[in-house]
Amino acid sequence: MSVELKNITKAFGSTEVLKDVNIRIEKGEFFVLLGPSGSGKSTLLRIIAGLEEPDRGEILINGQRVNELDPSKRNIAMVFQNYALYPHMNVFNNISFPLKMRGVKKEEIISKVREVANLLNITHLLDKYPYQLSGGEQQRVALARALVRDPEVFLLDEPLSNLDAKLRVKLRFELRKLLHDQLGITTIYVTHDQIEAMTMADRIAVINKGALMQIGTPTELYEKPKNTFIATFIGTPSMNLIMARVEDNAIKVFGRRIIVRDKTRLPEGDIILGIRPQDIKVGEPSIARLKLAGEEKLGSGYILHLNFENSELLLYLERETAAVKGEFIPVLFDGPLYLFDSSTEELVTKIDNYEV
Amino acid sequence: MAILASKKNIERLTFILLIIYPFTLNAFFGYFSAVFSFWLSFYSWDILSPMKFVGLSNYYALFQELWRGLNLLFSDPNLLQFRAPFFNGLKNILVYTAIVVPTQTFLALMLALMGNQKIRGSQFFKVAYFLPATTCSVIISLIFMWLFEKDGFINFFIIPFTGGYRINWLNDPTYLLTAISLVAIWGTSGNFSVTFLSGLQTLPKEVYEAAKIDGASSLNRLIHITIPLLKPIIAYVVIMGLIGALQMFDLSYVMAGSSGGVGGAGYTITLDIYNTAFLQLRYGYAAAKSVILFLLIFSLSYYVQNKLRYYRHE
Numbered sequence: 001m002s003v004e005l006k007n008i009t010k011a012f013g014s015t016e017v018l019k020d021v022n023i024r025i026e027k028g029e030f031f032v033l034l035g036p037s038g039s040g041k042s043t044l045l046r047i048i049a050g051l052e053e054p055d056r057g058e059i060l061i062n063g064q065r066v067n068e069l070d071p072s073k074r075n076i077a078m079v080f081q082n083y084a085l086y087p088h089m090n091v092f093n094n095i096s097f098p099l100k101m102r103g104v105k106k107e108e109i110i111s112k113v114r115e116v117a118n119l120l121n122i123t124h125l126l127d128k129y130p131y132q133l134s135g136g137e138q139q140r141v142a143l144a145r146a147l148v149r150d151p152e153v154f155l156l157d158e159p160l161s162n163l164d165a166k167l168r169v170k171l172r173f174e175l176r177k178l179l180h181d182q183l184g185i186t187t188i189y190v191t192h193d194q195i196e197a198m199t200m201a202d203r204i205a206v207i208n209k210g211a212l213m214q215i216g217t218p219t220e221l222y223e224k225p226k227n228t229f230i231a232t233f234i235g236t237p238s239m240n241l242i243m244a245r246v247e248d249n250a251i252k253v254f255g256r257r258i259i260v261r262d263k264t265r266l267p268e269g270d271i272i273l274g275i276r277p278q279d280i281k282v283g284e285p286s287i288a289r290l291k292l293a294g295e296e297k298l299g300s301g302y303i304l305h306l307n308f309e310n311s312e313l314l315l316y317l318e319r320e321t322a323a324v325k326g327e328f329i330p331v332l333f334d335g336p337l338y339l340f341d342s343s344t345e346e347l348v349t350k351i352d353n354y355e356v
Numbered sequence: 357m358a359i360l361a362s363k364k365n366i367e368r369l370t371f372i373l374l375i376i377y378p379f380t381l382n383a384f385f386g387y388f389s390a391v392f393s394f395w396l397s398f399y400s401w402d403i404l405s406p407m408k409f410v411g412l413s414n415y416y417a418l419f420q421e422l423w424r425g426l427n428l429l430f431s432d433p434n435l436l437q438f439r440a441p442f443f444n445g446l447k448n449i450l451v452y453t454a455i456v457v458p459t460q461t462f463l464a465l466m467l468a469l470m471g472n473q474k475i476r477g478s479q480f481f482k483v484a485y486f487l488p489a490t491t492c493s494v495i496i497s498l499i500f501m502w503l504f505e506k507d508g509f510i511n512f513f514i515i516p517f518t519g520g521y522r523i524n525w526l527n528d529p530t531y532l533l534t535a536i537s538l539v540a541i542w543g544t545s546g547n548f549s550v551t552f553l554s555g556l557q558t559l560p561k562e563v564y565e566a567a568k569i570d571g572a573s574s575l576n577r578l579i580h581i582t583i584p585l586l587k588p589i590i591a592y593v594v595i596m597g598l599i600g601a602l603q604m605f606d607l608s609y610v611m612a613g614s615s616g617g618v619g620g621a622g623y624t625i626t627l628d629i630y631n632t633a634f635l636q637l638r639y640g641y642a643a644a645k646s647v648i649l650f651l652l653i654f655s656l657s658y659y660v661q662n663k664l665r666y667y668r669h670e
Contacts, residue, residue, distance in 0.1 A: 049565075049569060050568075050569075070568075071565075071568045071569045072568065072569060072572075076569065077569065078565075078566070078569050081562075082560075082562060084562035084565065085563075085566075086563060086581065097567070097570050097580070098569075098571055101571040101572045101573075145566075145570070
């Protein structure tokens with residue numbers, strides 16, 4: 001089922017947590033709400049679930065307004081960050097609770113519970129109590145409880161953040177496989193982890209300070225970030241932002257001129273130049289020689305911290321350099337440049353073709 | 357001072373100073389009294405003459421009294437108070453407990469559930485309900501005796517339902533125990549509701565939200581989530597209620613008098629122990645009665661604790 005949010009606005013007291021949010025989520029889509037903590041993304045999810053009411057705006061599920069509907073009548077299921085299992089019920093009773101509350105017949109409950117338990121490989125846990133389960137097992141029980149009544153929309157609120165790193169990586173792949181590929185349920189997934197968002201989502205909505213910044217596929221967000229917030233929020237390490245100037249349709253940076261080959265006209269004056277750490281290389285012909293301040297080893301590659309003026313430039317290398325700390329190393333740009341307006345921080349243009 | 361030379365010694369001294377006062381009180385009035393009264397129950401003693409070891413004969417007499425009482429209960433219940441006062445006290449206190457403990461637990465839970473709602477003025481009601489717990493029970497009893505008078509405040513409200521009949525609460529053996537029970541319930545429900553309220557506030561919010569999404573109505577949430585999760589607190593309230601109710605003395609002493617009022621209808625075990633010891637000066641026999649009371653309280657509490665055993669916590 002499709003979910004549509006129209007002009008959703010919500011304030012807690014005098015703090016506005018959501019400002020006029022408009023999103024349309026298509027049937028069967030794996031949709032991620034991404035934002036830093038306190039951005040309002042969880043509140044938005046809770047509004048869809050019916051656990052919070054918006055001050056203004058409409059929630060449509062399958063074209064029907066559901067603002068006035070009780071959470072249980074919206075045909076949604078939700079998995080909470082801490083799973084919210086019923087601590088006094090065993091796994092079977094936890095999973096069967098939503099069916100029991102709907103007055104489903106006993107034989108049907110048993111067969112349904114067995115079916116989801118099979119799907120999630122937790123048949124052997126049915127007699128156990130939540131406190132006897134590991135985090136990953138509790139998570140699967142929570143998923144089973146949500147899946148058991150065939151919801152049309154699946155809501156997940158940071159479901160992986162309480163798990164250890166290894167399990168998280170494994171589960172984010174499995175979750176998508178199960179919900180999207182296998183069951184094809186419309187899924188809305190809240191996370192603050194951009195890697196989780198990038199790896200799982202069909203489309204991502206980035207939310208910051210209650211406002212919707214951009215909606216797009218992971219690739220769109222990475223390749224065409226709408227503003228500096230998204231540019232620096234998506235991708236690791238973060239995109240470098242350098243203060244520069246445009247003069248005579250050329251970008252002046254590090255005392256050099258970058259001439260744009262495209263036919264675009266650039267706005268004259270101060271500008272923010274963005275370039276991803278992966279798009280900066282060491283070597284000649286260099287655009288500048290910058291002092292190496294330090295190096296981080298990632299195993300798969302290296303992040304170099306370079307100093308210029310009062311700020312820092314990050315550069316990602318796959319192979320280690322021979323350079324030592326304090327040494328000046330030559331760098332060159334080898335990838336798209338992003339120009340952001342210096343006051344609004346919105347993307348002005350992306351430049352693929354240029355010459356130094 | 358050499359003893360204060362090291363930090364460890366200071367800590368030790370602090371420990372002793374802090375503990376000596378409650379420990380002394382507890383050791384003398386608690387443990388010593390308990391052991392002494394158990395020991396005393398095998399003796400015959402009137403304080404004036406020397407103690408005489410009598411073996412189990414206090415218990416034998418008590419058993420005879422109970423047996424006599426049981427027979428009288430079915431043949432001539434009017435004689436109970438005179439011929440088997442301990443049995444009468446036991447019977448009354450069991451009835452009283454059966455009325456008071458479930459009612460006060462239920463009321464306390466309801467009050468807590470209401471107090472837990474975010475309603476304007478709930479703070480005022482929380483304070484109002486808790487107030488009886490801070491008031492001396494003798495004063496409460498005196499006020500209620502006045503309210504329970506034949507042309508008193510309570511009858512004023514009841515008349516419409518009884519067709520003009522005024523219940524003689526305190527002088528009718530049918531109603532005396534009920535009147536005492538009502539005072540007890542009024543006095544303790546608010547107190548225990550605070551216990552429930554603190555329990556309610558520790559319950560996880562997300563579990564309720566999950567239940568809401570799972571389609572549980574507010575009544576279903578109460579039955580399937582709140583009450584099971586409150587089980588340890590319910591057990592605590594029931595056990596504290598049992599201990600309090602089975603030892604009830606003050607309300608009966610004030611509202612019914614030391615002989616238990618009309619026909620001994622307000623007589624209790626503790627009143628009987630008090631009378632046996634301090635009026636009849638039969639300390640050994642009174643001690644045997646208190647041992648029986650202890651066994652009664654202990655076994656009932658143990659049973660309740662087992663019955664309301666909670667799922668094991670993580």
